[in-house]
Structure formats: C-alpha cells, structure tokens
Amino acid sequence: MTRLARRAAHGLLLLLAVSSLSFVLVELAPGDYFAEMRLDPRVSESTVRALRARYGLDRPLPERYLSWLASLARGEMGYSFAYAQPVGRLLWPRVLNTLLLTVTATALAWLIAVPLGVWWATLRRGPADAALAGLTAVLLALPHLLLALGLLLLAVRTGWLPAGGMVSLGHERMTWSARMADVAVHLVLPVTALLLGMVPVLLRYVRAAVAGVLDAPFMRAARAHGVPERRLLLWHALPAAANPVISLFGLSLAGLLSTSLLVEIVVSWPGLGPLFLEAILARDFYLVLGPVLASTVLLVGGNLLADALLLAVDPRIRSERA
Amino acid sequence: MKGRASLSVALAALAAMHLAAIGASFLSPYDPTEQNRSLPYAPPTRLHLVDGEGRFHFRPVVYRMSRRGPEGSYEEDRRQSYRMLFLVRDLDAAGAPAGRIHLFGVEEPARVFLLGTDGFGRDQLSRLLHGARISLFAGLLATVLSLGVGWLLGTLAGYYGRWLDSILMRSAELFLALPWLYLLFAVRAVLPLRVSPGQAFMLLVLVIGLVDWARPARLFRGVVLSARERSYVLAARGFGASDLYLIRRHIAPQTFGLLLTQAALFAPQYVLAEVTLSFLGLGVSEPAPSWGNMLATLQQYHVLASYWWMWAPGLALLAVSLAYYALSEALECRRGPTFA
DSSP states (O other), rough: OOOOOOOOOHHHHHHOOOOHHHHHHHHHSOOHHHHHHHSSSTHHHHHHHHHHHHTTSOOHHHHHHHHHHHHHHTTSSEEEETTTEEEEHHHHHHHHHHHHHHHHHHHHHHHHHHHHHHHHOOOSSSSHHHHHHHHHHHHHHHHHHHEEEEEEHHHHHHHOOOOOSSTTTTTTGGGGHHHHHHHHHHHHHHHHHHHHHHHHHHHHHHHHHHHHHHTTTHHHHHHHHTTHHIIIIIIHHHHHHHHHHHHHHHHHHHHHHHHHHHHHHTTOOSSHHHHHHHHHHOOOHHHHHHHHHHHHHHHHHHHHHHHHHHHOHHHHHHHHOO | HHHHHHHHHHHHHHHHHHHHTTTTHHHHSSTTTTTOTTTOOOOOOOOEEOOOSSOEEEEEEEEEESSSTTTSSOOOEEEEEEEEEEEEEEEEHHHOEEEEEEEEESSSTTTOOOOBBBBTTHHHHHHEEEEEHHHHHHHHHHHHHHHHHHHHHHHHHHHHHHHHHHHHHHHHHHSSSSSSHHHHHHHHHTTTTTOOHHHHHHHHHHHHHHTOHHHHHHHHHHHHHHHHTSHHHHHHHTTTTTHHHIIIIIIIIHHHHHHHHHHHHHHHHHHHHHHHHHHHSSSSSSOOOOHHHHHHGGHHHHHHHHHHGGHHHHHHHHHHHHHHHHHHHHHHHHHHHHOO
C-alpha cells in the first residue's frame, strides 16, 4: 500500500506543477480573448478595457493566479469568456464523454487482444502467423487521422452508421432504452477508430509476453504432469505474462488519450477534443487550461490504476516491497 | 538478407519522396496557388494516345474540360485536342517564355491536372508536391531538433548524474505528464494563431521538436548510464581522460545505433503531427499547401464522399508512414535484439 500511496502523492505533486506551469505559460501568451475582440470595429477601446477589468484581467499575475487556484478548489477552474460560464461546468460532461469513449475502447481492445494474442503465441510459422504479422504491421503504420477519415467515409457512403456526433435529432424525446441504443450506435465509429489503433500494439505485446513464458521450466513441468493445453495457457502462461502487458496499459494510456483527442475532433464526438480546439481557436485561455488539467488527471489516475492492477496480479512485485 | 533488402527499398522510397519534394517546382506543372475558378473539383485529366478522329499520337493529347451549369458533371470537349509538352517554360505577361522550367505542361489554353483540382480549381498534383516540402521537411527537421536536444540532455543527465540528473529527469516527467497531443495543442495555444506560412513552418518545427525532448532524453540517459560503468570507460578515466574525450570517444558511439532507430520511429510521428495541426487549422494556413490543410477539405462530407482525388495527400502520408515503418523495422533487425 505504501508503494501506491507514494505514487499517488507523486502524481498529485506532478499535477500541481503542471497546473501552475500551464497557468503561467498561458498568462504570458501574447493576445487574449478580448484582443481578438478589438479587431471588430464596432467594439470600442473603452468597452474592451471595461470587459477586461470585469473579468479581472487587469490585475497583476500573482493575484490572478491565487484567484484561479481558489476557483480551482471550488471546482470552477476559472471562467470561459466565450461561453460565459465557469470552465468546470463545461468540462465535466466533456470528460465523461471522453471517458465513455476511451473506457469502452480499452475494454473491447483487451477482450479482443488477449485471447487472440495467446492464440497467436501458440501458432507455428504459417499462413495465419504471417497474416497476423502483416496485418498488425500495416495497422501500426497507418496514421490515426487517415483511419478516422476512412471510417467516416465508410459511414457517409454506406449510411450504415451515423457520421459523427453522439446523439441523433430528437434524442431528448426518446425512451431511456432508445437513448442508450442511440448513443451506442454513435459510439461504433470512434470506438472502431481507437480499436484499430490500439489492438495491434496490444496484440504484439501479448504475443511476445506469452511466447516468452511458453518454454519456461514451470510450463514444461506442468505439461509433463498432463495439464491440458488450454488450461496450461490460461492458468499458467497468461498470469506469468501479465506483468509486461499490464505495464503496457499504463504506458499506452497517453497514446490512447492523444488518439482519442484527434478522433473526437474528426468525428465530432463531444468529448474534450472539440472543446479544446474551440478554446484554442477562440484564445479562451481558462478554457484551454481545462482539458490540459483534465488530461493530466486522467493520465495520472490511469497510471495509478495500472500500478494497483500490477500489485494485485503479480506476486513478485508484492514480495519486492518486503 | 531480407532485412538488408527491405532497408534499401525503404531508404530508396524515402529518398525519392524527399527529392520529389525538393524538386517540387520543376515536377509540378503549375503554381500551387494558381486558381482556375471555372474548374472547381475537376477530376484528373485523362491522357489520350488516340484522339477523337481516331489518329494515333506519339505524345499524349488532352481535351479541355467543361460542364453544363455550375453543378453539372465534367465532360471532355472532343472537338479540339491539345498536345502535351515537356520541359516547358512559364510564360510572362507578354506571352514570351520566361521564368521556371516545368517537367511537363500542355498547350494553352488547355490545362492538365493529373490529380484533379480542389475547390478553387488549383492543381492537386502541384499542391501535393509543394505540400510535401512543408510536411516532410517539418517532420525531418523536428526529428533532428527533438533527438538533438534529447540526446544532449540525456547524455548530460546520464553522464554527470547527481543534481543535474535530478533536475533534468524531474522536468522530463513534467513534459511526460500530459498526453503528447494535448501538450502539443497546449503549447500551440499560447503562440500566435495567425502567422505567415514561412513563420508557421518554423513555429511547427520548433514546437513539435522541442515539446518531445523528454522521451529521447530518458532513453539516452539509460544507455549512457550503463555505458559509463563499462570497465574500459572506467579504465580510460583512470588514465586521466577528460569528460569531453570520454563522451566523444567511448560513450557517444554507443548511442548512435539507438539514435538511428529512434529517428526512423519519430520522423513519421512528427510528419503526422504537422499534418494534424495544419488539418485542424493550427498550422500552415491557406493558400500555402501542406498535406494537413489539403486534407482539411475532407471535413466537408460532400468532398469526403464525392471527390476521391482529394484523398491524394492521405495516400502520400500513408506511403511515408509505411516507408518509415519499414525503415525502423529493418534498422531494428540490424541492431539485433540486444537492446532491452
């Protein structure tokens, strides 16, 4: 437990550092939301000055930092100029949508990759092995941007799937179960894009990890004892191979969030991605900080989860501590 | 043997693409910003060896494209054929040859668009080639920058250790605390949005290259850390070798193999980063072409579904990714599985 607590404290410290640094960086940036406004001839200089004063942008940096920290503690995370709302209220539903997307994709990716990877590890050189190797290689090299655009093309051309968004028109008037189905149908496109990016990486890892323990002495002993092959793989090989695979879960999290950001924008999934892009284009700086902090929290949290899983699954790490 | 063959194929393909980008203004028939307002989304021009009257031509001929009404589909006007020309010079305002030489063109007033045109009637092939300059070289320069900074800081941290190591590795953690695309966006967010294409190119190279120094720095630190303790390094140090000599002579050569494989791994990611940023309107902006802002038109569903030639930059991007991927696999193969 001390190990986890130490990691959690470390993550918290990291989060604090990231938040202060990004705040200062954003504050030092040239131009702001109101500077863009000044380009509009209908808005006078004094109006802009009054607006800046109203939002406290004319006060010195340390003072603004403190008031931002206070609003962070209240869960408001500053104020979005473009939306005229506290950032926290805008951010929360977006974080949930991103989580819905990434968690679904991760769960499916593991469900596909672990059995397939174990099976792949048992294959000898042959057509199936070559096909899997070739397919994963192509998918690994395929840029996610093209993947998302290609899937979008498929949706637009065939009409099988809704092309983007998260809900259909009239979503509010549907029954509860129809709403769930509606969101699920909209999930297919972005989740497939994420899956095609994640599964090849996972698959190769699982295969390598399982292949690494297949000829271990304990496996040969179990086989000599007449343990059936399937039980051998699932009860003996897989747990021994779990360590590198779970470590990969922690390591691949950052990549998953990055890919998700891009895919969300391309298929207009209302997650953190579109909000982030909008905020950048409008130079709505407190809103820019929102997704930055949210992604850091998600990453730190995910890594903690991976640590906890590793601790639970691998007895070698538990004994290391003692 | 197989590894060596795929290494040369990948290298040749990459060299060809980069050379095409360098020679863009010779290889492309038109200026990438030249508009033909009457020919938006024209399909690729067909080259004919046999003309409308059944005569055979040794050099291909083309027909002018026209369409009925603003929404009609394009048709070839078969009444008059125009010969393809090779090694043509631009004409100046008076109609006299002047300016750049192009590999091919066609008799005026016909136009040859081998990859069709975009919504402004600009030649896709010319834009693709000129866009390659920005996209490919932004990726390449960013790789040099990122690996250069990463190598330097990683070597320093690994070699000198102590407080320098702690400072550098703590700040590396800060840079790795954000998913990389979020970090890229965040840094891009605080820089000016509206910049000229040249400035945008430099900006992107700097942002993409400098934001990602932490990953290579950690890798090289690890290699240097183990290299520093090798017995021959310790022996050389015992004979009074200076730090600079040790790094240059004994430590740096151990990192070069890793440097190469990492370059092959990072370069396509950075090309893609440039494309992504320009795609989203955060990079090189119109009218200058980049593969990213060319692909951006695909965000309109009717373009996505109707005009397949608008996917050309996507295919080029795919080719670059595959070539770099094959290169990194082949390099990895050559290095052998010793590196853990």
